[in-house]
Amino acid sequence: MFLQSFRSAERPPSGHAEPALPTETVEADFQRLKTGIHRELLDSLDLSRITGLSDEELREDIRHLAEGMLRSRNRKLPAIDEDRLVDELIAESFGLGPLEPYMQDPDVTDILVNGPHEVYVERLGRLQETNTVFADEEHLLQIIQRVAARVGRRIDEHSPMVDARLADGSRVNAIIAPLALEGPVLSIRRFGHRPLQVSDLLVRGSICPEMLKLIEAAVEGRINVLISGGTGAGKTTFLNNVSRFIPAGERLVTIEDSAELKLQRKHVVKLETRPKSAEGTAEVAQRDLVRNALRMRPDRIILGEVRGSEALDMLQAMNTGHEGSLTTIHANDTRDALSRLEVMVSMAGFDLPVAVTRRYIASAITLVIHLARLKGGVRRVTRISEITALDSGEYVIQDLFGFQQTGIDDRGIARGHFYATGNRPQFARRLADIGIDLPTELFAARQLTPDSAVGPLSYTAAAEGTIALEDHI
Numbered sequence: 001m002f003l004q005s006f007r008s009a010e011r012p013p014s015g016h017a018e019p020a021l022p023t024e025t026v027e028a029d030f031q032r033l034k035t036g037i038h039r040e041l042l043d044s045l046d047l048s049r050i051t052g053l054s055d056e057e058l059r060e061d062i063r064h065l066a067e068g069m070l071r072s073r074n075r076k077l078p079a080i081d082e083d084r085l086v087d088e089l090i091a092e093s094f095g096l097g098p099l100e101p102y103m104q105d106p107d108v109t110d111i112l113v114n115g116p117h118e119v120y121v122e123r124l125g126r127l128q129e130t131n132t133v134f135a136d137e138e139h140l141l142q143i144i145q146r147v148a149a150r151v152g153r154r155i156d157e158h159s160p161m162v163d164a165r166l167a168d169g170s171r172v173n174a175i176i177a178p179l180a181l182e183g184p185v186l187s188i189r190r191f192g193h194r195p196l197q198v199s200d201l202l203v204r205g206s207i208c209p210e211m212l213k214l215i216e217a218a219v220e221g222r223i224n225v226l227i228s229g230g231t232g233a234g235k236t237t238f239l240n241n242v243s244r245f246i247p248a249g250e251r252l253v254t255i256e257d258s259a260e261l262k263l264q265r266k267h268v269v270k271l272e273t274r275p276k277s278a279e280g281t282a283e284v285a286q287r288d289l290v291r292n293a294l295r296m297r298p299d300r301i302i303l304g305e306v307r308g309s310e311a312l313d314m315l316q317a318m319n320t321g322h323e324g325s326l327t328t329i330h331a332n333d334t335r336d337a338l339s340r341l342e343v344m345v346s347m348a349g350f351d352l353p354v355a356v357t358r359r360y361i362a363s364a365i366t367l368v369i370h371l372a373r374l375k376g377g378v379r380r381v382t383r384i385s386e387i388t389a390l391d392s393g394e395y396v397i398q399d400l401f402g403f404q405q406t407g408i409d410d411r412g413i414a415r416g417h418f419y420a421t422g423n424r425p426q427f428a429r430r431l432a433d434i435g436i437d438l439p440t441e442l443f444a445a446r447q448l449t450p451d452s453a454v455g456p457l458s459y460t461a462a463a464e465g466t467i468a469l470e471d472h473i
Contacts, residue, residue: 037281045116096131099188103170108252109190110232115183116140117120125377140184144174153275163275165258173185191260198241198341206234207381208448211401214384214425218367220301221431228337229371234258234379235328238302238371242326243302253293255286256304269296284312287348291315298302311344318364334368338395341365355393362390366427369396373407376413386425398423400443418448 003224017021048435095103101120102108110122116134120127134140144162148155151164164172171189201207219242227242229235243263246252253269254261261270271293274284286303287310293301294317301317303310305328319326329336336359345357352360370383382403390398400423405416428438 026035096147097139098134099108099143100130103168103188103190111186111188111190113184113186114141115185122377137183140186141176144184144186147172148174155300163258167262169260169262171258171260178285191262196237198244201238201241204378206238206379208401209421210442210448211381211384211418213442214400215242215367215369217243217431218242218427218437219324219326220247221427221434221436223255223366223427223431224318224323224364225326225367225369225373226337226341226365227326227332228334228370229328230330230332230373232368233371233373235371238369238381239304239326239328240301246300246324251297252300252302253296253298254290254302255289255293255310257286258306259304261302261304263302269293269298272355287313291313293317294322298322299324301325305329306341306344308344310350311341311356312348312350315341315360315364331370332385334370334397335395337368337370338365338387358393358395359390361394362386367425374414375408376411378414380416386423386427388426398425400425401448420444420446420448 025244026230043332077466094278099111099113099119102111107121107123108121109125110120110127112120112122112127113134114120116137116139117381119130119132122128122129134143144153144195147166148162148164150166153162153164155162155176157176164174166172166188169191171191173187174184176184177381178472198212202209202212215225227239240262243252243261243265246265248265249267251267251269252263252265253271254263255271255273257273259270271289273286273289274282276283286306286308290301290303290310290313294313299315303314306314306462307330311373314327329337329340333371337357341361342354342357345352345360365387368385368387369381369385370385371379372382373379380398380403381401383399384401385397385399387395387397399421401418401420403416403418404416407415409415420443421445424440424443425438429440
């Protein structure tokens with residue numbers, strides 16, 4: 001819709017033989033015209049009157065002013081879409097300018113701006129280049145600075161990076177000169193207006209019922225869980241859903257660099273780190289928050305993502321009375337996740353022998369759930385493993401469930417099937433002691449619900465508007 005609204009601007013006026021300008025050139029001219037009117041618009045606003053207006057009244061005032069300015073100035077573009085211009089002027093004043101249509105599109109999960117003239121979006125799991133452009137680098141920089149200011153951050157040549165969170169939970173990262181060599185770079189990871197439910201994961205083929213039954217029992221039985229996966233694999237979304245299995249009445253403390261978790265329950269204390277100030281002070285790191293959380297009487301600690309020295313404090317919490325804690329980690333597979341944990345523990349400043357570190361990890365982490373983003377953008381739980389012991393200094397890991405990719409379909413989407421390995425988890429005895437029974441047949445070696453009967457159907461429904469892909473899984 002965004003691109004279609006501007007197609008009329010690509011055609012020359014009737015009666016003229018000149019060829020149409022390139023789409024990118026026309027779009028850039030449109031953006032320059034818009035930013036010029038926007039500056040005039042800001043100068044024309046009565047700031048004393050604005051404070052008494054509602055958002056709706058203020059938008060209506062801006063619409064009237066913009067329409068008047070457009071009528072009074074010479075047209076710089078043929079057959080300009082006035083409605084689009086006015087709408088974007090409002091977005092320029094209250095939103096993210098040319099990016100606002102993508103912020104309103106529930107199918108868009110990532111917005112990637114590589115300078116003022118190159119914008120990509122991920123829609124329904126596919127990365128697409130758009131014709132959207134900014135007027136110039138200054139225009140893009142203004143949008144980035146507006147985002148930073150809204151969350152109390154600053155971005156300039158002295159502080160050229162910012163990581164922030166929008167009001168809707170979307171995560172924003174920006175980097176500018178002198179670090180970005182070809183203009184400001186902006187990345188927005190969007191999260192759905194409606195958090196995904198467990199049923200959504202099943203419909204989309206992200207997990208099978210047998211896996212879900214095991215995870216539900218493990219979380220309810222206070223088994224420590226580590227969720228691993230690459231960027232965009234759906235770790236945060238999955239952690240949100242796993243947290244639903246925590247029994248009501250427990251006190252949870254969540255710790256994140258940028259608050260993304262949306263736990264649909266009561267009695268949750270949410271903590272967020274604070275970066276260094278412009279003077280290089282006042283930083284509050286995840287490790288500080290983990291230590292403080294231990295004094296807040298939590299039943300469980302949920303660490304959005306472990307990525308540094310806080311790993312040691314997290315393991316200590318899991319080993320000393322806070323069983324059932326959960327966290328995520330960037331990793332390519334289960335063993336890689338454990339190796340990364342070892343490196344993070346060493347960052348805490350203690351010269352611990354590798355054998356001691358591994359023993360500490362093995363005693364703290366019981367269940368590792370690995371997620372992956374496969375061809376075509378589909379997300380799958382590809383491996384559920386139990387750490388059972390250490391043998392000669394090496395982790396003993398038994399796989400319980402897995403996913404086997406068997407190819408791709410005619411739309412380029414990965415397909416395959418889930419399977420049970422036949423291994424029964426050792427922690428099943430511990431669960432049985434507290435009244436949670438896992439039937440033996442749940443783990444019988446077999447192929448489970450095939451992905452081909454679930455996954456592609458969910459994407460077909462999404463394309464038809466039946467199911468909107470509203471999150472990162």
